[in-house]
Amino acid sequence: MGVKGFYRVLQEEGFLPEEEPCCSTSVWRDASVMHNNPKFAARVSMIKRCSTLFIDGAGLAFHLYKIAHARHAAQVLTSSTSKRVVGSSSSPCSAKRLKPEQVTKLLPNLLPLSKLDEVTREFVETLTSKHHMKLRVFFDGALRREAKQKTDEKRRQKR
Secondary structure, three states, X not given: OOHHHHHHHHHHOOOOOOOOOOOOOOOOOOHHHHHOOHHHHHHOOOOXXXXXEEEEHHHHHHHHHHHHHHHHHHHHHOOOOOOOOEOOOOOXXXXXXXXXXXXXXXXXXXXXXXXXXXXXXHHHHHXXXXXXXXXXXXXXXXXXXXXXXXXXXXXXXXX
């Protein structure tokens, strides 16, 4: 278990306060929250339509997997076959008692790949169809290092 996973367990057990919803099922952040934050708004610049986005594939894969798992967990915890085991919130992180079969279904390695496919398609189609963006995803190798160096250099110049 990684640091984030351990931190989440501590929050769920009540040892640490929950600062923000841990299991969002949305691929996108809530824009109203971001735009009402002056620190965030100062750092944001609009991306022009039809731009090419260079994306770190490992980070994107982790983000999309997390969303897919949250959607899967919400479905398992609110399935019609089980009585509502979720607390006052429908968030997967608010579950109090789980049946053994639910625990098994919630294991990260048992996430149906169809959920991950659905989330990935939603992300890509929104950027390409709705916003007319071109995507270039880098996973590893010389091209990724080169793209990261160029981005770092541009950021240094801005600062």
